[in-house]
Amino acid sequence: MLATVIQLIINGLLLGGIYALISIGLTLIFGVLEIINFAHGEFLMLGMYASYWLFQLFGVDPYLSLLMVIPTFFLVGLAVQRIIIQPIINAPPLNQIFATVGLSLVLQNVALFFWKADYRTVRTAYSTLCLKTGGLMISLPRLVAFVLAIAMISALLMFLKRTYTGKAIRALAQEKRAAMLMGINVYRMYQIAFGIGIACVGAAGAILIPIYYAFPTVGALFVLIAFVVVILGGYNSLVGALIGGLIIGLVEAFSGFFLSPHLKEAVYFVIFILILLFRPTGLFGRG
Amino acid sequence: MLSLENISAYYGDVQALRDISLRIKEGKIVTIIGSNGAGKSTTLNTISGVLRCASGKIEFLGGRIENLPPHQIVELGVVQIPEARLLFPYMTVLENLELGAYTPKARKGKEQNQEIVFGLFPVLEERKTQLAGTLSGGEQQMLAIARGLMARPKLLMLDEPSLGLAPLLVKQVFGTVKEINAQGITVLLVEQNVFHSLSIADEAYVLENGRVVLGGGGKEILENPRVKEAYLGI
Numbered sequence A: 001m002l003a004t005v006i007q008l009i010i011n012g013l014l015l016g017g018i019y020a021l022i023s024i025g026l027t028l029i030f031g032v033l034e035i036i037n038f039a040h041g042e043f044l045m046l047g048m049y050a051s052y053w054l055f056q057l058f059g060v061d062p063y064l065s066l067l068m069v070i071p072t073f074f075l076v077g078l079a080v081q082r083i084i085i086q087p088i089i090n091a092p093p094l095n096q097i098f099a100t101v102g103l104s105l106v107l108q109n110v111a112l113f114f115w116k117a118d119y120r121t122v123r124t125a126y127s128t129l130c131l132k133t134g135g136l137m138i139s140l141p142r143l144v145a146f147v148l149a150i151a152m153i154s155a156l157l158m159f160l161k162r163t164y165t166g167k168a169i170r171a172l173a174q175e176k177r178a179a180m181l182m183g184i185n186v187y188r189m190y191q192i193a194f195g196i197g198i199a200c201v202g203a204a205g206a207i208l209i210p211i212y213y214a215f216p217t218v219g220a221l222f223v224l225i226a227f228v229v230v231i232l233g234g235y236n237s238l239v240g241a242l243i244g245g246l247i248i249g250l251v252e253a254f255s256g257f258f259l260s261p262h263l264k265e266a267v268y269f270v271i272f273i274l275i276l277l278f279r280p281t282g283l284f285g286r287g
Numbered sequence B: 001m002l003s004l005e006n007i008s009a010y011y012g013d014v015q016a017l018r019d020i021s022l023r024i025k026e027g028k029i030v031t032i033i034g035s036n037g038a039g040k041s042t043t044l045n046t047i048s049g050v051l052r053c054a055s056g057k058i059e060f061l062g063g064r065i066e067n068l069p070p071h072q073i074v075e076l077g078v079v080q081i082p083e084a085r086l087l088f089p090y091m092t093v094l095e096n097l098e099l100g101a102y103t104p105k106a107r108k109g110k111e112q113n114q115e116i117v118f119g120l121f122p123v124l125e126e127r128k129t130q131l132a133g134t135l136s137g138g139e140q141q142m143l144a145i146a147r148g149l150m151a152r153p154k155l156l157m158l159d160e161p162s163l164g165l166a167p168l169l170v171k172q173v174f175g176t177v178k179e180i181n182a183q184g185i186t187v188l189l190v191e192q193n194v195f196h197s198l199s200i201a202d203e204a205y206v207l208e209n210g211r212v213v214l215g216g217g218g219k220e221i222l223e224n225p226r227v228k229e230a231y232l233g234i
């Protein structure tokens, strides 16, 4: 029994790291631009396909593909911010929702058009490797994905904590008008924050491809989880998104074992309702 | 140094400023007084580029600045310390000061400037690792002024710095404003505390319903019977 619990904790945390990486991008975009990016899941999907095709066409290892996916998705984020987000930045919430939901549908259909509805994954030499110790089994690609996700999250938190640009982004999220009055170029910070958010979720897609399937609507599955994580973490707290991601990973592992994996969406929904009832600002929210 | 000529500004369809004209000479303390809702903050925000200037022109050191983006106006040396302070509440005192020195020019002299600011407000040095949101009201106002000074302003605009402070602290704030001015920084002071601000001002303008209704020397305005009646209750 104890071994089972430990195994579940390991499984949950490994999963949670990826959830955290997806969610932290969503939180950053929401915290800085005050926009809910409903197309977030589709950028995850594109990250998965990017890594998939780099492997299929050029034999690039999915983990190595991060070196291309991260900068490319950052630039894609800049462009999307410029073309789609910036025009609606001061628009009423409903228009903002239409814009990002619309983008999400367009991206799904583009993926469907080019790559069909097939399930695609990458099989590498290490895909099925497992570390076995003391009755525990740790899947190697899941472990690598977790380590990379945590490393990227730590790098992001350090960037925001230590660099001038990072501090300017945080300042903007806390008090926009003061940030303008201190000489911070708000438009530039919006671009950078959006670019980073998209780079994070693209990277999450790349590290998912060895352990999951890419298909045009895969984003919807993960973005639901990301929304629960963001609400659990407290909307505007990046550390909250990290810890929220790990918690949701654990919840999924335990509910899958003790209830049923098919009930996982129902379990998220229950958590969602409980948070809204008992702690609407989330675990780390600041109102 | 700064001149506004027939400025008007709107919130939606509502006109908040009508043909505002004023001049600020280098090295002076100029004050804008007026009751709540007169348009004082709107004037500062229009100068700062936060609010669109619908018509008229604004000149700073010989160049037009109306409707430049706010960060460019800061880079030129026009810095506003906003009403209600608007500190970055979840950042430390030190981080707030660092962000004050955000422009490339201000960043170069940051350490040196920080020394000067700590000289002016020693309590901020004691609290440098404390979160800004946890400071007392008086300390928050000091930090707001200090953060503005970190930007190395040529013209510093203060929006009701004495608001909500105890009488002793109010006196201290006006003392600080004089001290800042004595170091060569031109000051535009917006206040509802009419007596104190007119006492330290070289020039003053009275704003009512988005219009300049009176202008002149600080002492002169202080002696004006209409001002006495309307703002000083004498």
Ligand SMILES: Nc1ncnc2c1ncn2[C@@H]1O[C@H](COP(=O)(O)OP(=O)(O)O)[C@@H](O)[C@H]1O
Residues within 6 Å of the ligand: B011, B016, B034, B035, B036, B037, B038, B039, B040, B041, B042, B043
């Ligand atoms: N954000 C805003 N939206 C709409 N009207 C505003 C806004 N800010 C100020 N006003 C209006 O503009 C006028 C001038 O306001 P303000 O410049 O803040 O006055 P003051 O700073 O002199 O107290 C007031 O009538 C106020 O109600």
Ligand SMILES: [Mg+2]
Residues within 6 Å of the ligand: B040, B041, B042, B083, B159, B160
């Ligand atoms: Mg005001």
